[in-house]
Amino acid sequence: MTLERFIQLWTHRYHKYSHIFEARLLGYRARLHFQGVKRKLEKGRKLIAIVRTEHFGDIIAAEPISRYVRSLHPDAHIVWFVKPAFYELVAFNPAVDEVFKEFCVTQRQILMAGNVFDEVIELQFSNNNHCPKCQVFIDNPVAVQRDITIFNYFDYGNLLEVFAQTGSLIPARAKFPADDQPRLYLQESHRAKVDQLQLSGRFVVLHCQSNYKPKDWPSERWEMLVAWLAANYDYQIVEVGMKSSLQVDTKAYHNLCGQLSILETAEVIRRAQFFIGLDSGPSHLANATGTFGMILMGALNNFLNYNPYSGTYGRQENVVLVRQPELPCCDLTFDFVKEKVQEVLDKSSKVSALS
Known part of the structure; x- marks a missing residue:
């Protein structure tokens, strides 16, 4: 192995393992945060996670799900998981109580291992949740059971219907049962x-x-x-x-x-x-x-x-x-x-x- 190749190898390993360490640390911190949120909720109020982290067209298409979940759980504390780049798409949504800026899927894996959420609604296909730095995939068990993958998802309907199915909100190949028009929540700063x-x-x-x-x-x-x-x-x-x-x-x-x-x-x-x-x-x-x-x-x-x-x-x-x-x-x-x-x-x- 040449010196140049040796340096490249260990530089790659340094960045990879530094990223994994940070992701795990942030995962434990997030777990503590949501444990604190849950303790403050009144008895009977659920803590619910909705996971659709990317891409921004997918997040817009999935927006009616936030309102549908709110209609099913009017008193719940609803948290939407999203990548930081797409935060503003969810930040002003009145159906969502909190937006969680996800660092990577390893962070979420550590957080969810604490079983702090009463319900987790995964709007992800099978083979659709990957961190290239960690080289980690997280599968959605509902999508696996229903065989909804990146190779066949449009066989199950439009994006909103597919996401509602992967989140176990509707039966397989069912129509979305509520208002299906996506909305945006534009602010005065955007108009200005x-x-x-x-x-x-x-x-x-x-x-x-x-x-x-x-x-x-x-x-x-x-x-x-x-x-x-x-x-x-x-x-x-x-x-x-x-x-x-x-x-x-x-x-x-x-x-x-x-x-x-x-x-x-x-x-x-x-x-x-x-x-x-x-x-x-x-x-x-x-x-x-x-x-x-x-x-x-x-x-x-x-x-x-x-x-x-x-x-x-x-x-x-x-x-x-x-x-x-x-x-x-x-x-x-x-x-x-x-x-x-x-x-x-x-x-x-x-x-x-x-x-």
Whole structure:
């Protein structure tokens, strides 16, 4: 073994075992914290954990579960487990009493071993709960029993229905029994931030990159769509997301990528006339804010024809799912997407002219 390889090996081991030590320490601290919370609860009040730590589209899709659990346990102290990056999605939810910022799954493993919670509602699939640093998987026994995995979960319904099944809230392959429209809890700070952007007039929001390559549409076709929109419609075009891959030369285009928090992005989408994007987190923001969506979708892995949404997008009342049978999103032609977008925009123009 060379000296360089020896240093790399022990550097990796140092970071791994330091992480594990911190996770375990934080797990014991969290156990003490929730034991204290439980002692302070009035007799008969339950301490309930809801676990959906990522991704942010999944957390939005699962939001109706918080209200459903609250309806089942009106006096309970409900704690939502989430990764720190997605804290704000749950922080203002009135159905949740406390948000736990999870360090990693090892921390949760140590915490749950103390049996401090009266009920744990796991909104996780089998093979869906992993810490790469600890190299630890935590399985959800309900998902294992019902055979709900990352390879077949859309066979069980939309995301909300799947999560409710993995949490043992509803029978296998059942419909969600309560209000299934996801909600966001936007604050004055989010509105004030977007006011500062001075987005004037009518605008369309685009989201052009997901966190999973098979869901994406090629950048050059997005560029063609932006150029076509700018040439044919009187809309400003606002791109949101982590970063942009577009090369665009038109005054109608504004790049807000990387400049906004998740809920600030939601406020931008809420103010838009239309949202055009992919099957990804921001499309769930559009569903939750009530903005009409045009969602570019396609066959995804084992799922040839699926709809991840509940609420109005799930019923296709406020959205057009732009897709063709069994084709992946990347194979949708520019002309096909343009035609679908044109149908929506032209219909909207006619309605506005008549009103």
